[in-house]
Amino acid sequence: MRSGLFGIINIGASAFRMVIAEFRKNEVKELEYLIKPLRLGVDTFSQGYISLEHVKQATEILSNFRRKLDEYRIDDYRALCTSGVREARNKDFFIDYVRIHSGVELEVLEPSEEVYIKYVSARSDVPRFDEMEKQGVVFANIASGNVTLSITKGDRVLYSGTLPYGSLRLRQMFVHVPFLKRYKAFDQYVDNMVKTVTATIDPGEKVSCLIGGGSSINLMLRLFNPRGDSISKRELTEFYKKVRVYSRPELIDELKLREDEAAVLVPTLSTYIHLLEFTKSDRFYFSRSDFPVTLAEFYSGRLKDPGFSRRVKTTLMGIAEKYRSNIPHVKKVVRFSLALFTSLKDIHSLTKSDYRILEAAAILHEVGYFIDTKDVAQNSYFIIKSLAIPGWKRKTTQLVALTVYQMGRLPGDKDVSQMDELTVKERLLINKLSCILKTANALDAGKNELITDFTVDIRENMIIIDARTSREPFVELAAFENQKRMFVETFGIPIDIRARVTYE
């Protein structure tokens, strides 16, 4: 956990925000909070790139933010861009220009990480979140660029994704529609989003709570001034009916909104109302967490998610089920992989996070069968790469996918993995993990759960797997034989197996 001063800059689609916070033991003191509207999203969502004029304006804002960092003599900061930059085709130019002219090093926040951080923040901020999650929760973070949805029930993530339905994006999309009718376009588009998400969830799964978050919430709170921690659907709908035909100047004058707020109000309301209809709830709860503050807490290690590993595991198992994996076999491979990882720790020198990658790869190692029995490794690789697991970085997903691919790849298979783009260290990691996974998979190659347990005997010149089996495991032994060469080439020591049939 960090202590001292920490700075977070968030470059959003409609505004730049900055937090300077002081961390001490369990105390967090927000020293500064800055917000500067700049609608980069207007460029990105309408023309696909950020105009040079906006690049320069952004640089000016960030130069001022840099001054704030200098004022406190802060070197420890993160400057994170979301969709407004992430989706711009010239994002590399933008990042480079800003770095050269302001000295601020920008990073792009991955969508899955964004969803996850917002979700974790809402968990810690919204009272009774756990209770609501048992009944199923839609956590919707409506920002200018995207809507991030996390639909969870119990320990399972039913859906998680960042969808291109942000309020500013919608506004840009339908800017040509006369404002008196524009709300109809928003309604249609948001309805489509809800249908798209609903289609990915088992119709039997019911979710009944809606929790809102994101930059839209401050606006909602100011407009509705709710006494408790929720806003009713009735209030929301009545207000929406009133303001949906207002022009932007009318919204600014009558509701005393900033220009950037006026631009996104109507699409935001439309989104909330549609999500309420999806959950069939009569009110939505909200998280007051502010994203930059949340980011500061997250990256300083203050924002904790004790159920993270369990939730990821449950979610991955759900995915394995969805892709009709052989679940008893999967469980056996997971157990054997992790046991091997632990037993071989003096040899592989891997870390705890590598352990989690191995576990994930073991759970997902045969999802490719869902598509075809041919090219399973390749199929698995693409399925896993397409996943957005909350809390996983893209790199994590890539490592899991590559581990599975490398494990299942047959001699002569076309290499789709782009392994060459990895660092030497990453390639070595993939080799080690896939080798362990392949060994574990060999121990249940027949998917009959014949081998019930094993111990690992590490000798000076040889590793011996001493497996206890209920019957003689011919398929497993044959499979083991096939992976022995890979093992010695990876770890430099031969491995063998001794299977002993146990009797009762």
Added chain:
Amino acid sequence: MSKANFINREISWLSFNERVLTEALDDRNPLMEKLKFVAIFSSNMDEFFMVRVAGLKDQVLAGYGKADASGLSPREQLREINKIAHGQTVLQQDIFKKLKSSLRRHRIIFDPKPSGAAADIAENIFVDEIMSVITPVTLDPAHPFPFIFNKRISIIVQLERDGRQWRSLIMLPENIRRFFKARIGGDTVILMTEDIIKANLARLYKGFSVKGSWVFRVTRNADLDVQEEEAADLLRIIQDSIYRRNKGAVTRVETEPDMPENLLAFLKKMIAFNDNDIFTVDGTIDLTFLFGLTDLKPSLQFPPFKKFELLGVPPDKTIFDRIREKDLFFYRPYYSFSLVSRLIAIAAGDPNVLAVKMTLYRTNRDSSILASLVRAAKSGKQVSVVVELKARFDEERNIGWARNLEEAGCIVTYGIVGLKIHAKCLLIVRREGDSITRYTHVATGNYNEITADVYTDADLITADERVGRDAAQLFNYLMGYTEEKVWRRLFVAPFNLREQLVRLFDEEIAFAKGGRPSRVVMKMNSLIDEPLIRKMYEASASGVKIDLIVRGICGLKAGVKGLSENISVRSIVGRFLEHPRIFYFSGGGSERFFISSADMMPRNLNWRVELMTEITDGDIKESLRLYLKISLADNTKAWILKGDKYLKAKPAPGEEPLSSQEWFLKNRLV
């Protein structure tokens, strides 16, 4: 609400200026100080004609005829102003005549028609000092009538040569001295420059016969953009009409009483003014020169006073420990403002201080504060200064500071377009161990070490983190770093200050209606904001007792049955210029005190960045309670508003005379 329920802004201001003038009649004031009050009156009046009368004339010119809150159209206001100002001009000269008699007793003599030794000296002065710098223009087709500059003493001379009449003009240059002092015997003789010239005209017009000469002075619509801020309320009204500020237009012409009609008619034609603009001055035109006389006899000035120092405030960087323990609070000029200068100097030399930020509205030449800021910047601290360049008459000086600060490495910004920065705020960011502490100074008066001796004000220095956070945000906003406008402890105009005041009044109204104690005491310079005055009337009608101490303009009518019977208004005019804004609200028993940079005027609440800070320290609240109590008890320097008329307060039978300013000079408040 009837328009008769409001006092016109201009009339109220004229009434204030008359109170200032009347101080010259108060025998508790030493003679030289009386001269100063006469001079202040003149200076105020000049500005009033240059800005306010000019603004009203602009309205008339633009065809704007709508009545103000008091029911007067611009034309009617000009008529009223004219009537009052004429009366005040006569009063001022009467007072000046009396003062000249008093001065004579102290052997200071005004001699408008020098003779004997005085004439000899005057002639020498004319030859040595004046003749070479004046340029008479004798009018003929080759020498047309020149432009008569604003506020410039001028003389029109009637000449004759060969039976032909000539007219000549002498406009005194800007940099010429207005008077000279001659020591004759034991007397100090004051010779006015225009009188010296008049006595020596024959030297100027050789070959002519001087038939007569008359002094006059033209006041014009101010041609400085920055002055428009003072008339912004007038100008904003007509900005949509086809309108061009009539800069340079004549707003007043002061003349000597015996100027012949034909000459006056000639001037009217050549300078373009009408009869309403003419002010006949039976005496000396433009008495602002009296400022330069007041140090002639120090024994006839207010005696110097020793300022209090706050107790237990260390002179070194342990001052920060002291501030963390308890807020510091003091009153200028009774307490030394040097504490603030010292704090900034300590911060500049403290390696733990990371940043210093401040607003600079008006500061003094050779300011030690600026020197400290430069030192801080040179030692690697981040120093940010938000300079207000629209401080009237100070813009040139402010630009000079700004350049010096920038050269030293300070970040200098010039605020927000359309919002004048009137808030007085200083923020010191200090690293203490592994955490940051912010020290904030907020005040009702400027960072000006000179005016701190003359203006009364209040200063708070606090380490309250919420105040520090808001102050940091204020600077971020003013420097263009943020648009965030959510405030936790400070109330900031034009964002939430007005709303907070209305909320506070609404609470008092609710307390009064609920039978709970309710009272408001507000001390300010001006009260002209119509919505707030209406709110005060509403509070009065609900039974809230309101005591207002309003130095200057007050648009509210006090003690009027059925309107404001629960409202008292008093104005204190004395040795020091009353300047703090201090507000008290009973809070239904949970009393609340605030200090502010804002007056209750639309310009302050709508178009300026102003601060209002709540005082939370119990001891400081007690001190403010005492301050307001003594101010309300003043019965020698206070004026009580009855309806729309001010009456001088007098001690009740058996009551001791009490001057609040004198009391504060002798008694510690903190």
